[in-house]
Amino acid sequence: MKLPMIPSSSSATKKNCGKGGRLLCCESCPASFHPECLSIEMPDGIWFCNECRVGKKPHYKQIVWVKLGNYRWWPAEICNPRLVPFNIQTLKHDIGDFPVFFFGSHDYYWINQGRVFPYVEGDKNFAEGQISINKTFKKALEEAAKRFQELKAQRESKEALEQERNSRKPPPYKFIKGVLSRLQSNKPVGKVQIHMADLSEIPRCNCKPSDENPCSPDSECLNRMLQYECHPQVCPAGDRCQNQCFTKRLYPETEVIKTEGRGWGLKTKRELKKGEFVTEYVGELIDSEECRQRIKHAHENHVTNFYMLTLTKDRVIDAGPKGNYSRFMNHSCSPNCETQKWTVNGDVRVGLFALCDIEPETELTFNYNLDCLGNGRTSCHCGAENCSGFLGVRPKSAVVIEKEEKAKNAKLKAKKRKLKPESKQVHEYFCFCCGEGGELVMCDKKDCPKAYHLLCLNLTKPPYGRWECPWHHCSVCERSSVSFCEFCPRSFCKEHDKGALGPSALEGRLCCSSHDPKSPLAPEAFGKMKIKVEPQDPAEATGE
Numbered sequence: 001m002k003l004p005m006i007p008s009s010s011s012a013t014k015k016n017c018g019k020g021g022r023l024l025c026c027e028s029c030p031a032s033f034h035p036e037c038l039s040i041e042m043p044d045g046i047w048f049c050n051e052c053r054v055g056k057k058p059h060y061k062q063i064v065w066v067k068l069g070n071y072r073w074w075p076a077e078i079c080n081p082r083l084v085p086f087n088i089q090t091l092k093h094d095i096g097d098f099p100v101f102f103f104g105s106h107d108y109y110w111i112n113q114g115r116v117f118p119y120v121e122g123d124k125n126f127a128e129g130q131i132s133i134n135k136t137f138k139k140a141l142e143e144a145a146k147r148f149q150e151l152k153a154q155r156e157s158k159e160a161l162e163q164e165r166n167s168r169k170p171p172p173y174k175f176i177k178g179v180l181s182r183l184q185s186n187k188p189v190g191k192v193q194i195h196m197a198d199l200s201e202i203p204r205c206n207c208k209p210s211d212e213n214p215c216s217p218d219s220e221c222l223n224r225m226l227q228y229e230c231h232p233q234v235c236p237a238g239d240r241c242q243n244q245c246f247t248k249r250l251y252p253e254t255e256v257i258k259t260e261g262r263g264w265g266l267k268t269k270r271e272l273k274k275g276e277f278v279t280e281y282v283g284e285l286i287d288s289e290e291c292r293q294r295i296k297h298a299h300e301n302h303v304t305n306f307y308m309l310t311l312t313k314d315r316v317i318d319a320g321p322k323g324n325y326s327r328f329m330n331h332s333c334s335p336n337c338e339t340q341k342w343t344v345n346g347d348v349r350v351g352l353f354a355l356c357d358i359e360p361e362t363e364l365t366f367n368y369n370l371d372c373l374g375n376g377r378t379s380c381h382c383g384a385e386n387c388s389g390f391l392g393v394r395p396k397s398a399v400v401i402e403k404e405e406k407a408k409n410a411k412l413k414a415k416k417r418k419l420k421p422e423s424k425q426v427h428e429y430f431c432f433c434c435g436e437g438g439e440l441v442m443c444d445k446k447d448c449p450k451a452y453h454l455l456c457l458n459l460t461k462p463p464y465g466r467w468e469c470p471w472h473h474c475s476v477c478e479r480s481s482v483s484f485c486e487f488c489p490r491s492f493c494k495e496h497d498k499g500a501l502g503p504s505a506l507e508g509r510l511c512c513s514s515h516d517p518k519s520p521l522a523p524e525a526f527g528k529m530k531i532k533v534e535p536q537d538p539a540e541a542t543g544e
Helices: 123-128 135-168 286-302 398-409 521-527 538-542
Strands: 061-066 072-077 098-102 108-111 116-117 254-258 262-267 278-281 283-287 308-312 316-321 337-344 348-353 423-430 531-534
Touching: 072 116, 072 135, 072 531, 123 135, 254 531, 283 286, 286 308, 308 348
Parallel strands: none
Antiparallel strands: 061 072, 061 116, 072 098, 098 108, 254 262, 278 348, 283 316, 308 316, 337 348, 423 531
């Protein structure tokens, strides 16, 4: 059995009592537990603790307890093999072994994961309370505790420096410049393809080169009305065409800013008119399966920021690893921009357009709606008057806001509550199996009046949650029943009901082979076929 002489609070459960006895031992590390401390039964075969099951491994500069030979558990530090003395590097060791430096004696040795146990804060006090502490071991405890605090301070300093660095500039990502092709913005990943239309397939608008502003928002360009971008080789207006914002990347000057309580944001440096093209939402183009894998990986690593936007039913734009400044635009329940899907050179692209006139130095926002993936039920901090409170939830309308304001300011008058009539509940007094009364459990299926003793169901405690009695499941295969015996819980599905039931002498009611059709019920059972009916309302109970 593997029981550490110095049990550590870093074990897989906080219920570790540090005592011996019948123990459950991890196959990969020295962790040992009482099964009752983990609230589990003693499993058959090999077993792994929670930390080993999730793949947690020792790492360099980690303080651990080491068990070597017949020596006691001793504090040591895991070392990088390249940084230990050369004679230690040449010692015989197996794949997976790593060198450790023993405190107190200052010796080195190669060890494996099965002989180390994590050291945590407070282990020094625990070890000093044990008997037979010699000077060398006491020195080792003091050195280990001092080194542990040094490493902890280094780690906290590094995290603080990283946090400060992230507060000065956004997290790293690869900016998509589109140097390979002006028509290609999103970067396909894996099997995802970007559609390229033939010139003969691209629609031709009705604008003319002589028009004052051909293909502009004020013109009657058919392509613009249908959210198609004109192609420079197809449009009749030629170089004067003003419906090529995606292709020419006609983005206004913007700046990434640090917002109050909402992370990073994006603001415009010049005035924008209503309907003006702001930017294109670009990133890596992935399929649905890759999207699910990335979201799963993000949840496992506690990542809370997502940059995914649905392009088509089987393609998603992920601006997390790669993108442009549009990835910094925050959500708002009262946004000044909106997303529009345009067809550019035969493929769908997502653009952001101004919903209203926007002044310079104003933050640009859009409503994530339900198209943005990965956020789930995330709180919204946009601060708008109609804020819905969560991302992906529709913002409140002006009518709803007005009603809430009136309800808040008005004096509520005491009103008599009208009791809703309760629906009729019909259930039987006696067990459907044995016909006796007593403490019964009721079937939760609608309109089913059956009740049973726990013992008749071979149960020791009442079933948890919604429960359906055996009468609704085939006695042969457990599928949903279509025919029922009216004198016991036996029932049958479509596959097994043929010949299973027959009419009885009691008003022709169906009975199974367990009963005599001439007398399906014992005489004493006739008096127990009673039903309790709870009235719908007091008036009905009094007969009014």
